[in-house]
Amino acid sequence: MPHGMDHVLSDLRVLDFTRALAGPSCTRMMAEMGADVIKVESAPNGDMVRGISIYQNGRSLYLIQQNLGKKSLCVNIRDPRAMEILKELIAQMDVVVENFKPGVIAQMGLGYEDLKKIKPDIILCSISALGQKGPLSSKPGYDYIAQAYSGVTSMIGDPDTTPYIPGVGMGDVSTGVHAALAVVSALRYRDRTGEGQHLDIGLLDVYYHYHEVNVHQYSGSNGKINPVRAGRHLGYVCPAGVFRTKDGSVVIMAFMQHWKDLCAAMDKPELIEHERYSNDTLRLENRDEVVKIIEDWLLETFPDTESAVAQMEKFGVPVAPVLSVAETVAHPHLRARGTVRTIKDPLAGEFDIPGMPLRFSRFPEDLPLQAPTLGQHNEEIVTSYLKRSPEELQKLREAGVLVEKNS
């Protein structure tokens, strides 16, 4: 029986009904940690992301990035023979992951209660935008919808105008990681007690959980503090935020004990104990002035961002250039750590994707994973997991129950 590769989760078996981004991030994280993941794709087209983003040789890079290391089983879910195959597979699994709209998996006859009948200690992880329960759970959900309901969108931009959304799928990807944590925790519990369970992970909850101060400040001040977006700078220490340079911008975090370092870097020691700037409270009160002093200094002194960063680093000021995505891909630190990595797809060839964000000393190398073509593992799964004969396999292919496509 083919198992996942040697890593922290090798021997773990996952049946993966996920599509798009949040769900596939969850199962891909598990595959990157060695789990054996079978991705069930609905015939004839499979995961809808096989049809989006950039293509190389007819292959979606989006699909590749989030489906490394999975086996593809492409079946016609509306055919009872396919259902039979899926149920037989579930009996061999530790975990089932899905991110349909709440209720859909139960309508398919694969709700948690149905799964338990097939495998009493199964762990079912359901991922959704707004959760399995609650008045909004039936609504169609996307990343930014959950972000808007969480109050996070309201914290990005200038207070007097429309907020911005980050052009990064952080809600989806991070929710996948949260779900993986819930699964691994539930597995530990299962191993000790023999009990499985149903996990409910929503983007809304994940986004909301990011509020490190906003919720308790509003509540703890009885509404006196009303958190709203406030531009490019933090609301509770100063200076801390985004500053303009001649050719770009930098993030400077020179609050508390770092203020004196910034004053030294600016060669303005008189500002350290200045009556308007000597502590964070005063600097917050005079924030526009503080920002102007720093930005004027940056614009007058430095030909570019890089020289400004180098000067501040000399004085121990926490600082970073605001890198474009293109700059991150070539950055020596990100390359050295594998924060960005180059992968080679058998069809699409070489390209860059973000690295696996967890690093294990026992397994310093990434596993050599590939994203499957549609139905690539139909034969392997049906013959080696389910012990069907090559003739039976062929019949299922001919009947359109199993579908394969080289893309």
Place this chain on the structure above:
Amino acid sequence: MVTQGSQHVLSGLRVLDFTRALAGPTCSRMLAEMGADVIKVESAPKGDLSRNASVFRNERSLFYVQHNRGKKSLCVNLRDPRGMALVTELIQHVDVVVENFKPGVMANMGLSYALLKELKPDIILCSISALGQTGPLAHKPGYDYIAQAYAGVTSMIGEEDDAPYIPLVGMGDVSTGVHGALAVLAALRHRDKTGRGQHLDVALLDVYHHYHEVNVHTPRATEGAIKPTRVGRHMTYACPAGVFRGNGGHLVIMAVFHHWPDLCKAMERPELTDDSRYSTDQARLKRRDEVVSLIEDWLQTFPDVSSAVSHLEKFSVPVAPVLSVAETLDHPHLRQRGTVRTINDPIHGDLDVPGFPLKFSEFPEELPLHAPTLGQHNEEVLTSYLGRSVEEVEQLREAGVLVEENR
């Protein structure tokens, strides 16, 4: 005799927690919320610096309460050899050590992974940092927004021709804590099967970069034709998708792909469905300004955001109001799911904080956790974990090796 964590998925797990501020404490708090027994080592005399941060009530920092619920506080003088001896002894009783000092500091304290292994051969050490334990930037002082800038995420927020914005939400820190917890759990599973511990390196930079769902794979794959950058309030690869101005507030509308006809119906503009200027996402992206102004003009026909949302929902258009943080607190869905929860702090009283983002069917109720006062569990930890007598504890108190304070 040893006190165990409460009954939940991780009961029985023992964690020694050297973390301060936000990213590290989130990791150990996630473990505590799942029932682990977490001993927070706080450096005497002041403890975690976040005991002095954010909003206070009864001299109690709400920041500290939110991020340290369910932990035991051991406040000990780490510069006193007797204090270090206690910590060293405790390591032999725990499964996991978590820390978020600047890289190298643990080793300087005599608590490197190699030394921890001598104390407990299968120990799991989780090191959380801004820029990672390795690579050319590893030694730099790091904060959430520094890592965000280096990850290229900041560059994706705001208008192309102006300095970018930062989200005023601690999403990098909190999410990295969750990633740390996942790495710990996965490593524990490996330890349970093989008897081997390991050192985990989890960094905000890697976590932020990992959020790029399309940005990293597009530049090289298009040979530089696509350079991902911030583009305001709307997505770049589907349309309409983003933040729209309504009357008295804002909405997120995601009327992409198959949702476009629904939006046309809602707007009573059926002729736009198949109009070749608007019939596909590609066509709409080319005329995005036109599409946005068409929708925003129509939104002005509603007296407020909530009536526009209800109307769009009737036609199944994915939509959400952009809620302020204040509005999230009494939203029925967020309350019903426990996305937001009210906790009772023994000193501070009632306050709202974000809910635990993972929902387990075996444990539908959250654990009744409190944040400890400084050194609250000194006596318990020393007597029940280390078998010291009450007299010995008293001596250590008098010598200033142990510190306690009711805040």
